[in-house]
Amino acid sequence: MVVVVGAWLLLAVFVLAAWSRLNTRRSWRIIAVLLALGFSLAHQLLFSTVAEDAFITFRYALNIAEGNGPVFNVGERVEGYSNFLWMVLLALFKTLFGADIVGTAVVLGVLSTLGCVVLAYVLVHRIVRKGRGTEDSAPAFGVAAAVLTAGASGLAAYGPSGLETPLFLLLALCICLSVAENRCVMAGVLVALAVMTRPDGVVIAIVVGIWLVVRAARHRVDWWAPAGYVLGALVLAVPWTAWRVTYYGYLVPNALAAKSGAPLGWQLEQGGAYLVEFGVAHGGFLLLAVAALVLFVVRRPHADRAEGVPEPDVILARSVVWLVVALTVFYLAFITYAGGDWMPAWRLLAPVPPLVAIGSLAALGVAGGGVRTGASPSPRPRRFWLDKAVVPVAIVLSGLSLFASITHEQMLERMHDWRDAIAELGEIGDWFGATLPSGTVVSTFANGALSYEAGSRIVMLDVLGLTDEHIARHGQRDKRLGLVGHLAQDYDYVVNERMPAVAITTGSGYSETQRCGADPLYAGRYLVATFRRVGTDNWVKVYLIREQVTWLVETLGADPRFEHVPCGE
Template sequence: MERQDWNILIACALAIAIASFYGVCTQDDAFISFRYAENLVTGKGLVFNEGERVEGISNPLWTLMFAGVIAFGMDPVLWSIVFGLCFFSLAVWGTSRLSSSVGAGLLPVWLVALDPSFLLESMEGLESSMYVALIVWGFVFLLQDIERTEYLPWRSLIVFGAAILTRPDAPLFFVAAQAGILLYRPSIQSIRFVCRSSVILGVFLSLVTAVRYGYYGEFLPNTFYAKVGGVAIERGLNYLWAHISTHPLVWIGGVYLCLQSLHIKRLRIVLPFVLGHALYVLLIGGDFKPTSRFLLVLTPILALGASLMILRWSNQSRWAYGLVVFAILPRAGLYERSLDWAQTRRINFLGRKAAGEWIAQNTPPDWVMAMHSVGAVPYYAQRRCIDMWGLNDKVIARTPVPDFGSGLAGHERSNPEYVFSLQPDLYIPEDDWLGLQRIEQKVELGFPSDFEENYRPVSIPLGASWMNIWYRK
């Protein structure tokens, strides 16, 4: 094995060892994909509730992978961790390949592999590590394909296509990559190369959209309508700063990468993506999770700039590598916070799983439940569920929200009047419904005036905990 291979192997092994301390900390949203996958396998269709064609997922390829897992009778929670760490390792390997292509050395591999945000996200059951791996390998293949402009870049096109099926913002990645090609080599050959690639991906995207419209009756996933309602710049600035403050070295490296693109032509291919994606995250306001998952795709690329900067300064001063130590100190606190977040997710998962299993065993199978975080509880309860944040409900997803963008990302839409007009048999509040104490729930603001006439608070013992919910009278 070459030195580069050993570098990848050791970095991934150390990273996975660190990840083991997080334990099973599956994010609640992951169970939405698991539910879609299970319904597909059992013949109910790629839906959240049987008979309701709503696309409440934004990661169809990831979800279909779990349809295979469930079809073989395997545990999606366990396999989400396996898949997450496998794609994490692929992303690290791809970072090494990218680094070699621009002469950035070994440091980028370690900046990516030991990022606690990326590590934790890879353990939480979502598609984030898969998407990062696809982005990185898309650029790896593109940097090779651009040297052969007379051929169709099938490898990079396949990766771009997979990315489109993994996250809805992937077409922006493709557009940015094509702009990077023209910056790298502004020529007739490059224009033809970009046009050929764009036609092929355009046809593929059109087919995907046609299938979506034919099945769900919408051109975009329902999650788009639920989560997007305008720009959220203030929230986006806070989101960006949260990542910059804990990853200063890679962001300084990003600035250096932009400047060095004037001299290193290959860096121009990634430049539009770096700038475009940062602007995109700023405008949409980021995400509610502390793992900065929307910015993880930038880490491997920004790490290239950081490494190039350190390598150059190391030739001028022996203190250059001391800068690395100083700049990564904020990550020490991030490791501690990531462990706390993982523990919270783990407790959350275990409690919600127990609650869902209790509902499955102690309520009639035709009962309908309503709640906000529609992940683990509905998955294990096996009951029809009204999604009160609207990811899986077309009416709520299109409910107007005053001052959209000022609240928690992805958790701003609601329509209690509509929800309770459907007369769910069981309502689970978002806060304080599962804990060590028995409490009597209070009616929430904005609920129908006749809510207490139709629902009664119930406290149910659940092991050492209590489940404080509402039953329809």
């Protein structure tokens, strides 16, 4: 923590002292961006938590590398992931180089986050330069964007998480940069990759498509721009979708099917609460967005009509700013509609603060330079006080975000508690994998680290249905579970049809005391067995099928790490 605070102080002092030089000297900008990257790396390492759900993708990637195909359990074609591109990348590194899947995911996530910092600088610099012209390009606005992106606490939390979140944001920024440079076919290809990374990419695809159609209708671009965008997207989307439907048998991924079906009113209520909590914790970013948009609207081009018609680059720059704003708003609306998420640090909204920072600083940069026109002679762009005001704003907001990372109950402390629980679940999974014979069916409530560490020999049954087709598509939805996106269940199917040999119901690792109470869902066909982690006061309770209870107790107890302690002793 001391290192992170020290890195931020170094960055803050440098940017404050060198602000005037950042606009005129490229070498100073390089140093500033490198310092922002260093701060981002330290910020990410502050969290150092591999997320529970990431291990679901890891198990799919492991099965691909082992020649079993993109499946969770060998022989069961169930699309229990929703991040195809991320899964393929992990499997590729494992297959070609033998790289550890978890380590690869962490490294790629950290690099993607660092890439977002660089792209924030590049994107804002390009937009502001188009809006102001090369003589007054004010590249320091891009530096401020890099600083704020590095300080975005949610992005830092999920950089080393093993999830696809940083890659998704990286692709979103690449899409914005592509359309800013009128590379619409490339934008279409990138949109397809974004959808292949997260289903949320559909929101980006629709918003960017509408933006291009509006520009074409207003004669800003010809109709080949939206057409090229669609064709670029279809080049990847069509074969990928055809393969998915052929291989898995459904258009909607199983993971999404399992998360659907909740009452809309309840879902919106949960999503609204999720959004409010996020907004309170990120109030600084939201205030920046409001102030920037007000100034951006006040200094719109038609206010200077007497000077002539704004140049095409100015119109494009302002239009890209509105695109970033639209992406942010519609993405917030989509996540609210989806009901939010249960993970700490507002995982689903991690891309929002960087988008807010980029859109706001681009808006301020364009507004601060006045409006260039095609009149001859073209007036010299007017200096604006915002050029000097942005630097303290960037420093203060990055500091506030770092403060939130350290102190907010949803951030550092909860992420580290989660990390400890995930490590314990992984240890339990390793215990199962080391003792149970190949083909044993184990049902689990937390289907990530436990299933991955158990290995592909063990058949893992997810009682929440993310990786089980029947539960996802035919199970009941019970909002009393209280987990957004995890309401599907069918315990009659689990207990009486699949009949796992072992069932474990914890989602938080070990318990601190021996717990012998039986869950009514398993009480009829299963018996409780409790094991103590040798050398600790940690306990784990499992349900063993009655017909094999003696053998299973002996098998599980053969591992020297776990000691069977009958209830009542």
